[in-house]
Amino acid sequence: MGKFQIEQCGQIEGLYLIQPTVFGDNRGYFMETYNYNEFKELGLDMVFVQDNQSKSTKGVLRGMHYQKEHTQGKLVRVISGKVYDVVVDIRKDSKTYGQWYGATLSAEEKNMMYVPEGFAHGFYVLSDTAEFLYKCTDFYDPSSEAGIMWNDPTIRIDWPIPEGETPIISEKDTKHPNFSSAIYL
Numbered sequence: 001m002g003k004f005q006i007e008q009c010g011q012i013e014g015l016y017l018i019q020p021t022v023f024g025d026n027r028g029y030f031m032e033t034y035n036y037n038e039f040k041e042l043g044l045d046m047v048f049v050q051d052n053q054s055k056s057t058k059g060v061l062r063g064m065h066y067q068k069e070h071t072q073g074k075l076v077r078v079i080s081g082k083v084y085d086v087v088v089d090i091r092k093d094s095k096t097y098g099q100w101y102g103a104t105l106s107a108e109e110k111n112m113m114y115v116p117e118g119f120a121h122g123f124y125v126l127s128d129t130a131e132f133l134y135k136c137t138d139f140y141d142p143s144s145e146a147g148i149m150w151n152d153p154t155i156r157i158d159w160p161i162p163e164g165e166t167p168i169i170s171e172k173d174t175k176h177p178n179f180s181s182a183i184y185l
């Protein structure tokens with residue numbers, strides 16, 4: 001019995017929710033959050049070369065990001081707070097091309113998502129603050145940074161944004177093209 005339970009997200013091939021085994025005792029808890037061999041056994045044979053961490057306040061939306069070259073697979077999780085994590089399948093030859101998938105990730109649940117290469121990724125912060133941690137299979141490459149608008153009219157992501165509120169986004173994230181003119185992977 002491995003230390004990670006994985007479940008494919010809907011029909012989307014290669015996209016997984018991962019639940020680590022948590023060992024609790026009178027001191028607190030311990031868990032492995034990544035293990036090369038265990039992941040390989042589960043069919044997730046990848047090498048991570050960069051770890052990222054960000055902190056955001058409630059109502060922040062970061063996304064929908066991808067790199068045109070040096071595409072990144074990402075193992076994402078939340079170490080404080082709660083977010084709604086979203087991906088869009090932009091793999092040209094995928095059966096689920098153009099479809100989005102969302103899941104709530106939280107520090108309390110300790111759940112993670114593995115987002116393979118070929119997806120645009122973003123998240124919306126549900127808690128007062130959220131710290132987001134992720135491992136990437138390729139390096140950050142500013143020259144191939146790309147994105148799709150978070151509220152793209154074709155993809156129609158159902159973000160859990162309260163009625164009448166507008167998410168807090170970076171200037172860069174106001175300027176992404178729509179899905180119809182994005183560069184697909």
Ligand SMILES: Cc1cn([C@H]2C[C@H](O)[C@@H](COP(=O)(O)OP(=O)(O)O[C@H]3O[C@@H](C)C(=O)[C@@H](O)[C@H]3O)O2)c(=O)[nH]c1=O
Pocket residue numbers: 052054062063065066121122123140170172
């Ligand atoms: C992503 C990234 C940014 N930076 C720098 C560039 C910039 O000055 C500052 C903030 O960058 P951004 O505004 O792009 O950060 P952010 O909007 O948090 O970008 C991230 O969003 C999530 C949803 C993802 O999926 C990530 O891959 C990444 O695109 O950090 C790096 O040095 N290395 C990196 O890997």
